[in-house]
Amino acid sequence: MDPLENIPDRDIRLDACRGIALWFVFVNHIPGNICSWLTLSHYGFSDTTEVFMFVSGLTCTMAYGHVFRSAGAWTTICHTVRRSWEIYAAFLLLMLFLVVAVHWIDADLADDANVAIVLQQPGEALSRAAILQYRPVNTDVLPTFVLFHLLFAPLLFFLLRRPNATLAASALLYGLVQIYGWNFRGWPTNDWYFNPFAWQFLVTLGGWWVVVGRWRLMPLVTSRPLIMLSAAYLIWALVVTMSWVNPALELAVPQFLKPLIYPIDKSGLDPLRLLHFLALAVCVTNLAPAHWAAMRSRVLLGAVRCGENSLEVYCVGVLLSLAAYAFLGTVSGSALAQVMVSATGVTVLTGFATLLTWLTGLAAPRIRLF
Incomplete structure (x- = not known):
């Protein structure tokens, strides 16, 4: 079987995932931002x-x-x-x-x-x-x-x-x-x-x-035992990360385990981070099928537009996060201001990406690694 003949076309879910990730990156790049609690980074080992x-x-x-x-x-x-x-x-x-x-x-x-x-x-x-x-x-x-x-x-x-x-x-x-x-x-x-x-x-x-993986492993990925195992790992990771801010949950990590799991290094892609992402991918794959109706919603369409223009949106997001940090430090650092700045930034990024898509007139999938 020629692998080239079985490579699928672009999957809109991938652009949506990348777009949502770009929103999260912008929010997380603003130090001390209360809206970062809406992102992945506080609820597991991976982000x-x-x-x-x-x-x-x-x-x-x-x-x-x-x-x-x-x-x-x-x-x-x-x-x-x-x-x-x-x-x-x-x-x-x-x-x-x-x-x-x-x-x-x-x-x-x-x-x-x-x-x-x-x-x-x-x-x-x-x-x-x-x-x-x-x-x-x-x-x-x-x-x-x-x-x-x-x-x-x-x-x-x-x-x-x-x-x-x-x-x-x-x-x-x-x-x-x-x-x-x-x-x-x-x-x-x-x-x-x-x-x-x-x-x-x-x-x-x-x-x-x-x-080759999707042909060989999709039955395993959609199997009930793997879904349950992945969900259990995600729940355990959630409890562990919550224990970093709530001492009452520290008992979720036995003392003998702490030397084995800490530090959970991001730079070198710690195995616990890798496993967490794979578990998350299994759950998302089963919750968001290829023809999921929600993909036609305006919110996810905005995420798709950001995903289509990921490099440009990322660079603009870095500059916007710096401006947002300066604003919060000099004008107001209240929770309301953080929410407003975050929402404004995401809106600007989405509008910018939509404009880029309109200007370029995407008639065919564009090649992206980033």
Whole structure:
């Protein structure tokens, strides 16, 4: 069976998931925002980053698989390299916009936005940013996506020819990272926040699912025992995360377990985070079928528009979150102000994405990793 003949077309649910994730990212990027309690980050071990990585593997395999089938390997490579360049350029422009925004809004925000070093050592900072070692606040995910997209064509070729071996190699690399902590160095300190050696597993898993996984594992994913097991794990993760803010729930985590599960590292995609995302994916898959009527609602249509323009919406969201943080710090930090700022930001992002979709006149699915 030719795997290229069985790659599905674009799934609108993926754009909706990515759009909702973008809303959550914006809300979470505002420090101390009470509306962050509406997002995933407070209710389990994983958050929107896992959604982005896995969905990216899905959508890229779908889109580039069709390109590979119709136009060949060289055209596929050209598409992936071009998209990698677009994300790279967006990262550099976003860094410059952040510096300008801090200068205009409030110079005291330089440390919060991690751009003070650009003002102090502009030459060194810009050169380090050019090789993806320096990253202002909330831009850490972009260099990881630059690298993933640059290497996605060879990953796709391996997935199409040896999908199981490719997934096994990806899992092996992920496991070695958990043991040895391999990562790229950042600047001026620390490693890459989103360790590419670890997070590549979710991208590969998404691609593998498109090529062979959905045919082999869908009966298992929709089986009652796995759904119940996934739900139980999600409930346990919820209780554990709630214990971090409510000491009365600390008994949910026995003392002998704490050294085994803590710390739950985000940078290296801790196994508990990975399992939490997989459990969440199982439940969402069963709750939101392909022809779910709610996908035609206005709210989810707005999420779809954001998902279609994910890179642009993410970059604008980073700038809006900085402006929102400055507003809450200088005008009002009340709960009502936080709700109003969050709602306004989500509305602006949705309107911006809708405008982009209208201007570009999407007649065909666009290729996205991010």
